Every structure is written in structure tokens, then in C-alpha cells.
Amino acid sequence: MSEVLDVLQRRAGTATFAELRAVVSGRVIRTALADGTIRRIAKGVYAVPPATDALAAARAQGGVVSHLSAAVLHGFAVLELPGKPHVTVPRGQHRRLSQLDCDLHWADGVPSDGRCTGKLRTVLDCARTLSFPAALTVADSALRLGAVDRSQLLIGATALTGPGSRRARRVAAAADGRAESPLESTLRSLLIEARIEGFEPQVAVRDHGFSARVDLGHPELLIALEADSFAHHGTRIALTRDCRRHVNLTIRGWRLLRFSWEDVMFDPAWVVEVIRQAIAGSPGHHNSRGSVSGSRRRRVLRGL
Template sequence: MDSVPEILARSGGWATSAQLLRATTRHQLNAAVERGEVERVARGVYGLLSLGPARLAALAYDGVVGYLSAAAAWQLPLLHKLEKPHIIVPVKRRPRAGRPAVLHWAEVTPDERRHRVTGLDRTVVDCTRVLPFGEALAVADAALRSGKLSSAELNAAATRMRGRGCPMALRIAAAATGLAESFLESILRSLLLEAGIDGFEPQVRIEHDGTWMRIDLGHRVLRIALEAEGYDFHGDRIAFAADCRRYDDLVAAGWLVLRFTYSQVLDDPAWVVATIRQAIALRTGHIRLLPSHPRLPLAQRRSG
């Protein structure tokens, strides 16, 4: 006779007690729970721990993993680690008692109930209901970059959306691109969009002396390059030299290069925007110093 975990694995990681008792005994089921091999997530419902806290919570509430938890399940980038799973429960249903979770009441499709997680297109537009513009754009960009969602599908999902967040969903769908290569690049682009700064394109390719280079965001007319620098750094002399040469080549090709770190983009967006505006003013011939943006120490900016 197969073990209880093996039976659950064949049924997608979870099953009701009635389903399990057709293939095993009550004694084996109780023993598997006592050994910690499976978890009783709700009355008459059992699941494997490998399902993870979000799906186990969905089973506990007889709901579906949605919103930010669905984004995590689809491996889309989130700025903050989730403290509680986000679960969608059917409209007008009074949820049964369960583990800590953020509950949302909405209709779900049969396919979503079967897999216990919202589809990728719905996940992206649902995130626009609860995330700031930049973070929602990063989620949408990553979904398009994965190749599992097309721009047409995202726009269709945003058009079908009803209720809170519809204007944001349409705005995100129009701005999202699969060309963005990182969360930080998406956030930097969102600052430009919110500030009304036009002309910058993601992943612009530049040729200089027979060598091709790519920049995160480039303004082809003004030849301004914006680079979003994450936490990664070059740890050896060869890589460091190659990085320096790349930026020297960009300058030699006539490009003004601005490099923004993770902390600058996330913690001091006003300074980032002001710096880009000043670079544009210099390039367009309006050579003037913009009003300086007061910059607080990093700890004060985060606490404030």
C-alpha cells in the first residue's frame, strides 16, 4: 500500500479525507499527520507541506492564492517579503476559521480553483489594485519578460477588469514591456513615466568602433543613458576594467551616462528625477542649474 504522502503527491499535493480513505486507512492517515509528513489544513482536508504556506492557506479557507501571493507563486518580483498570504474567497461566502491571511472576496474560474492560484494575466492586474505604480509596473514587466504572457493578453485582462484599480490596470498595461531586464530598471522607468519625462527607451543598443553595447534606458535623440545599478558588483580586476571601458566607450560615442543605485532609486526618487531633468536641460541647450533637492541622510529618509 502506498504511503499517505505518495497518495497526496499523485492528487496534486492535497485531498479530502474521503478521497484518502479510499486508498489508505484512518490509522495510516493519523500516523502521517503525527509524524509531520502531511498537514491537516482544515476539517477533512489534508495537504503536503511542500505546497507552501500560501497554497496551504488557500486550502484552509477553501479559496485561491491571489494578488501578491500569486505574484510570488508566478516568480514575479516584489519589493517586500509577504507577512501573510493573500487568499481569494468566493463572494458572499463567510470564510471558515483558518491561519493568518489577507482575504479578498472575488469570483474565480474553475481552472483557478483547480490549481488554487489565479492565472498570470489576472495576477498582474490584481497586483495593480494594491501596489504603487512602480512596483506594479515591475510585476507587469516581469510577466511579459517571462514569455508566458503577451502584451495583448495583458491589455485584454486590464480591459475586462472591474472595480477598484481599473484606471491603474489600464495604465500599467499600456506602459509595460518585456524588454525591461530587472526590477530596478522597471522602477527607474516608472519614475520617468510619473514625472512626464518622455523619450527614454528600455534596452537601447549602441554601436561604437564595431562593438555593440546595451543600456538600461536610453534617449536616442539627446544621447542620455540611464543605468540602474543593483547590488551586484564586479569582484575582480578584469570585470572592473571591462565595466570601466564600457562606460568610457559610451562617453566616447557621445552619450551622457547617469548611473543610479538601488538605494537612490528607491529611497531618493525626487533627486533621481531632478538629476535626469538637469541632464536633459544641459543636452537641450537650456544650461542652467536646477533647484537643488534637499537630501537627508539615508536613515532619516527611510524613517520619514
């Protein structure tokens, strides 16, 4: 069902039957409806079933929508939608009895108006509490949308103290507004955690007859990494376009490694290993610029 959810997430939570059908079969759509993965909200329109209303839960607890729930309200990309609303209340306040379930957090200086934490505060809260890939996804998206700028994020993270502050500073240092999707941010997080250096987001490859961008590119070694969402590659037109793009990159000396959602999310060790093999020049991979010097290769492979 990951393809169905991917389409919905990339379209702000809703999609038409035609948009879903371009990616998955009718049987998959019917199965997703039957098991509650998606719901029909109008004729020919589908959505992810809503969790408890985050704003209502915040009002019930006398706090504010925060963390991942606030990221969704701000329109930031998220790796996964929260299962329950996240609500922050003033420190020392007890959980109130309510029919609206939520994940409760406590902090100083929280207004009790039932609204949402600010954009910078939301990014920092996510950076403190989420996994590195999930936090980087939110931070990348906030930078890309111009909701916060890099200096604000770095200063805010530096000022943090207490649990999660070191994690937040790591996320702030790695965040990059050039990233264009949660899957791309997650793929980059694997490189960072594996200490594989030299890859940059959205590298442009241009000459007089060709122009393309790769999700993550190593300009020195001419290795390109693509985080492939099935929603963007599941039609005949997309297949034709991608084949030609792949050929054009190849004849210009680029080695293109393409990873699916399942690769990145469920087999990260394999993803890291094949990238290491490509960098190291495993059989079948050759650098069009010639061999890389031993000292330079050691720098590229640092931490491998």
C-alpha cells in the same frame, strides 16, 4: 541588508556563501543571519526565511493563491516579497479560523481548490492593488517571460471595472517586456510618473568596434540611465568591465547616469531632478549632437 536580499532575489531566493561573499562582507552575512533577514538552509546555502506557505493558506481558506503571492509562484519578478500570503476566496465567504495568517481578497468565480490564479489574472490583480512601481515590475516580468502577451494584457485591463481598474489600465499601457530587472522597472516608473519622455528600455549602442545595451536610453539626446544592482557590480572584474564600458559610451557621445537601489527606492525625487538637469543641459552636460531646438526641448521636457 539590501545587497544580501538583492542577491537572493536575483537567484530565485537562494544563494551560496561564495555568491553572497562576492557582494558583501562576512560580517554583513553574519548580521543578516543573526537578525533573521536570511537563514541557512544547507551547508553554505542561504535563503530568505519563508512566509506562511501560500498554497496551504489558500487551502485553509477555501480559495486560491493570488496577487503578489501568485506572482511569486508564477516566477515573476517582484519588487518586494509579500509579508503574508495573498489568498482570494469567493465573494460573500467568511474568513475561516486558521493558524495560517494571510491577506484575504474576495472576488466572483473563484475556484476552491487551493491553487493559484492564472498568469493574466495575477498580473491584473497586482496592477489593481499594488503601487505603480511594484505593479509595473510584475507586468514587465510577465511580458519578458512570455507568460502573457501585450495584447492580452491591454484587452484584460480594458475589460476591468470597479476599484483599481483605472490603475490597472495605466500599468498595462506602460508595461514593457524589454525591462530586465525590478530596479530598472522602478526607475522607468519614476520617469513615467514625472512625465519625462523619450527613454526606451534596453537601448543598443553599437558600432564596428563596440556593442553595449543601456537600461534606459534616450537615443535623441544620448542620455543613458543605468539601474545599478550592487550584486552585478561588486567585484574587481565587474568594476574593470564597467569602467571600460563607461568610457566607450562616453567617447561615443553618451552621458551615463548611474543610480543605485538606494537612490531609486529611497530618494526618487533626487533621481528625477538630476535626470531633468541632464535633459535641460545643466552645467557640465553637453549634447554631442549640438543644441536641441527650443520646440523639441520643450517636448522632451514636457511636465518638468
